[in-house]
Amino acid sequence: MWVSDSYEDIFARAELNFAEGDYKSALEGFQRLDERLSRLRPALLDRRPELRGLLVLSLNKQGKIHHIQGEFEQAIQIYERLIEIVPENADNWRRIIALVRIDMGQTEAGLDELRAQAVAHPEDFRLWLAIGLECEALGRLDEAEESLQRALSHATTPDDKTEGYLSLFDFYRAQGRVDEALAAWDQAWAAHGHDPGYVFPLYQMMQEAGDLERTREYLRQEKNPLRKGLYWGLLAASEGKPDEAIKHWKRVAKRDPMEFDEGHEAWAEAALRVDRPPEEVVAALSAILEAGDLTLRGIILLAVAEARLGHTDHAEEALKIARDVGLQSRPRREKLAAAHWALFDELVADDEIKRQLRHYFEESPEGRSSEVEITITPN
Secondary structure (H helix, E strand, C coil), X not given: CCCCCCHHHHHHHHHHHHXXXXXXXXXXXXXXXXXXXXXXXXXXXXXXXXXXXXXXXXXXXXXXXXXXXXXXXXXXXXXXXXXXXXXXXXXXXXXXXXXXXXXXXXXHHHHHHHHHHHHHCCCCHHHHHHHHHHHHHCCCHHHHHHHHHHHHHCCXXXXXXXXXXXXXXXXXXXXXXXXXXXXXXXXXXXXXXCCCCCCHHHHHHHHHCCXXXXXXXXXXXXXXXXXXXXXHHHHHHHCCCHHHHHHHHHHHHCCCHHHCCCCHHHHHHXXXXXXXXXXXXHHHHHHHHHCCCCCHHHHHHHHHHHHHCCCHHHHHHHHHHHHHHHXXXXXXXXXXXXXXXXXXXXXXXXXXXXXXXXXXXXXXXXXXXXXCCCCCCCC
């Protein structure tokens, strides 16, 4: 057990604050630890590698918090300190600085740093993957595809190959290049020599493409009854069969989501679509969130359920958690996707609550609808 106010205790409390999303307290804790450790003589730090390790970890966390909060200059200053303290990891810190520069609008400077490192380390799978993902987010699709392909050419382990092909699947899916996406999907799992444990991206993609026959084909392969029932209902609704849709959703809503390891967001959406008490949805999703198993869509649905209860503040707390996921992802997302707004807008009736929370979401692309709106009144 750590002594109160020891270096380890300060770090542990700051880590807990960070995990809980209390960035202000976490930053204060990591800065306090930084100040105390920085006062030690360099010779002592050399003799005590565990203390130097705590200093590096505390600086890294400070940089991450500044980055999350959009304090880009402060983040860069922290990572430049890390280059001085741990020069053997300088390439890693420079890559992070490059990503910070991209996020602060210095796109060319950030990409040029990543490209320079790729020239210096041409066989680095993760570096090419990072360039591909960043370029895709920036709309530089030719360079994105080329970089993702180059990443795959340097993938040496089954895990890297699967990750690379799944990234390519997502890229092709976003471009509506369905057949190429399917080929990438098959190659992703061939790399591991087994079939995937899930198929929902395939029937989702087919439904997005309007190919209902292949939607049914892949949906029949779904083993999770929560997802299977929800999407059979969505498919029926898209075909103008509201009564059939409601039957599917009611069967899902009657199940206990806690009996399943995944698909909780599907249960919540089905329950909300047939007007099950939102208190039930909040209770279940809150428990799953606390366990760390709730998907981003599930967090959006938690906000929907809170909004239905009239709890604007609770709904906003859920949306802040969801937004933090995007702020810590690569590429970084400042706001929740327009598709999430389409879901929130459809399932929440209170216009005032929607007005207050609209700023958490991106605007829908001009002339496009991210999802088909389905409005059904349960019997």
